[in-house]
Amino acid sequence: MEKQMAKISSGVTLRALAIGCILIPPNCLWVVQSEAVWGTTYLTIVSLFFNVTFTLLVLIGLNALTKQFTPNIMLKQKELLTIYVMLCLGSSVAGNNFLENLILSLGHAFWFATPENEWSKLFFQFVPGWLVVEDKIALHGFYEGESSIYILEHIIVWLKPLVLWACFAIVLIFTLLCINLLVRKAWTEHEKLSYPIIQLPLELTRNGTGSALFSNRLFLLGFSLTVVITLFNGLHFHYPILPNLRLRTSIGHLFTDKPFSAIGWMPVVIYPWIIGLVFFIPLDLSFSVWFFYLFAKAQRVTASVIGWRSLPGFPYFNQQTTGGWLGLFLIALWLTRRHLKRIFVQPLGFRTITEQPQTESENHRLVLIGVLSGLSFLVIFCMAGGMSFWIATAFFVLLVSLEMTVTRIRAELGPPQHELGWVGPDTILVTTLGTRRLGGGNLTMLTYLYFTDRALASHPMPHQLEGFKIAQRVGICPRRLAIAMMIATIVGVVSALWALLSSAYNTGVASGFTGYVGIPWESFRRLAGWIHYPNNTNLPELVFIGLGLTFSITMMLLRFQFLWWPLHPVGYALSTSGWVINYIWFSFWVSWWIKWIILKHGHFKAYRNATPFFFGLIVGEYAMGCFWNLLGITFGFQTYGFFES
Secondary structure, three states: OHHHHHHHOOOOOHHHHHHHHHHHHHHHHHHHHHHHHHOOOOOOOOOOOHHHHHHHHHHHHHHHHHHHHOHHHOOOHHHHHHHHHHHHHHHHOOOOOOHHHHHHHOOHHHHHOOOOOOHHHHOHHHOOHHHOOOOHHHHHHHHHOOOOOOOHHHHHHHHHHHHHHHHHHHHHHHHHHHHHHHHHHHHHHHOOOOOHHHHHHHHHOHHHOOHHHHOOHHHHHHHHHHHHHHHHHHHHHHOOOOOOOOOEEEOHHHOOOOOHHHHOOOEEEOOHHHHHHHOOOOHHHHHHHHHHHHHHHHHHHHHHHHOOOOOOOOOOHHHHHHHHHHHHHHHHHHHOHHHHHHHHHHHHOOOOOOOOOHHHHHHHHHHHHHHHHHHHHHHHHHHHOOOOHHHHHHHHHHHHHHHHHHHHHHHHOOOOOOOOOOOOHHHHHHHHHOHHHHHHHHHHHHHHOHHHHOOOOOOOHHHHHHHHHHHHHHOOOHHHHHHHHHHHHHHHHHHHHHHHHHHHHHHOOOOOOOOOOOHHHHHHHHHHHHHHOOOOOOHHHHHHHHHHHHHHHHHHHHHHHOOOOOOOHHHHHHHOOOOOHHHHHHHHHHHHHHHHHHHHHHHHHHHHHHHHHHHHHHHHHHHHHHHHHHHHHHHOOOOOOOOOO
16 A cells, blocks of 8 residues: 555655746746846747747657666656646745736835826825835836846835735645645546646656657657747847748738627637647537637627617627636536535535545545635735725635636636636726725725736646646546645745746836836726716626627537537637737637548547647647747747747
């Protein structure tokens, strides 16, 4: 028994933990430099992180060299995958959808307040002073650059809010990890969820070197194809005389006459790595994504034809998506109802239909305590910041529901992105209750919590569950991996804060950051509008949330009733909100078309034989794209961004 336990937990070794912790800080710095400072490639807004996959490729290459000389010290597959999971968790907190948004918001209101925008009169009295940075002397270097965070006065000003927000972030991620521990068995062992995103890391690390994959001719063909394309595109960026092999255009301007002019901006872009990733997701989902994207455009045309000026927000895409993900959450709860019943009933000492071992019941009891303790801390934290108890509780219940929905979507279907922008708890609370009823204190704290729910592209919960699935596939002890995840989270939070502040004081947020740093403007202008123009419940938006929820559940019921039903509610949720979908919808169509032809004429055998080629498309573009990205960051010049939004 002891030998078996040693075998199953060998992936989480001290060596793997040490390497993971050492690699997290440079990866966090890389994310900040790429996304915020240079704005070339947004490394973490996709499901399979660019920087983590590239780092894994480097480790595999070093492993191959080590195998030639000292094979006894090369990293095993379990160790490589443990490092991979740790890097995913560490990088997720540094990205554009998490701590980056928070740090850029802490001093924003005080630095950019003017007599004209009247921010000081509108909401300064509601701002919790212990959570923000008000000192304009310390903020000068932060926004103007040519300074350093390693100055005692700067450290003193930032220390308190950073420690408090770091605790908040760590507890939030710990709570999500506990929830994953509760649903882990149902979603990784009992239900037949496919986990498409983890297929590439598993193949790359097979035998420690991925030799079977790298010796496959189809893989090398796909790899070489995207390496050459990305190489030439990068050279074209600096030397325009060289050919540009990138297909990127827009067709929206072709529709000039009403009502089709309402289609608006409609880019057509082909990303080979998107084609590769979409190839591994179910055919009905890839079809649904591009279908519902076009369906959204059709709704714009319909609004122009009918002339619904009394509904200025029509077609209310954000509200439709909000209802869509709420429906998906209810569906996920229903599908997992028996497992959840055992979890919540057995630890309380009641009998259940299926008896569980006592140790498992005790584990569930401890994890439930962890969830309740974490949620209690988060609610108390927000109450101290000015929120009421019920609003704070509702916010985190909705946030956990949204996180679980995204995690379930990733586990079951593996879409290459799941932005779900502007459809979080704040949208639901403002729509349902109205800004007048919420009041200044709640609205201000919702603004500082904007980093948790503005978009869900890079959040850690899906990576946690995928880590548990990896553990189940290769035989890593899930308990030890959970500890490794929390270590990675703590190191990641500290590293992200260091990378953000160091880069800001060196370059300057206002004067030197060229990435997308307009989110604080977005959030505080929204707050000023909320307070300046208070309103009540928004009935039209509430109706469209209800329509989105009904539509989502109806589609799932049709899928249960008719096996041939081609539309998936996840495609509806992914395609009606957010920004990234505009760039990738056409690649979804291309990949769907290719996979449909392969399955129609070659059946499943041809699909299996073709998979190495599509792995090659992903790895080749990731490798060469990250090379260009690192080259520009290292030597300090703008370079080719192989995926920007």
